[in-house]
Amino acid sequence: MLKPVRTKSYRMSRSIPDKLRAFVAARAGLCCEYCLMHQDQLIWSGQIDHIISIKHNGATSEGNLAYSCLTCNSNKGSDIATIFPPEDTLYRFYNPRTDRWDEHFYLFEGQILPKTEIGRATVKILDFNEPDRVLRRQILTSVGKYPPAK
Ligand SMILES: [Zn+2]
Known part of the structure; x- marks a missing residue:
């Protein structure tokens, strides 16, 4: 027998406690864990990403959260995979x-x-290699600010 379908809303990061947000950001050193861009190099604040989205029953816990730039987080959305032809x-x-x-x-x-x-x-x-993102990385690399020191 199938489990009943979850009916609560899929509101994203608003439900993440401040203490957990701070932990995830600090663990990442304020760098996007996907494209490695540091918060200091971004216009918009970093986001807390559900690696496995809530829509796919991902937990709001340390083991399923990542620090992400707005661009990576927006492009990823609630996706968790993709398909390649043929x-x-x-x-x-x-x-x-x-x-x-x-x-x-x-x-x-x-x-x-x-x-x-x-x-x-x-x-x-x-979309890591969108031309503006590549150009920004090239500029930051030329001045020693990308990738960030580990
Ligand atoms: Zn990113």
Whole structure:
């Protein structure tokens, strides 16, 4: 027998307690855990992302939250995966809690390029290499401000 469908609203980050928000931001060093841009280099405040969205029963807990820039968070939305033709294989996104960034991506002249299919899915949907984003990374790299020191 199937479980009943959840009926409560899928309001996103407003339900995250301030203390948990602060923990997630500090754990990330105020850097987007997807594109690695530091909060100081962004116009808009960082966001708290549900890695597995609430819509897909993701928890509001340390293990399912990531610090994200507005652009990555907006592009990701409630998605958790994408499909590549011609095989129509489903590939999940990079998970900052369980995956290592360097295993899925590398930097090349301001672009974030994939090493794996998980990386490829994430690069595509989060639109890492939109020209303005690449240009911003190139400029910040040239002055030693990207990627941020770990
Ligand atoms: Zn980002």
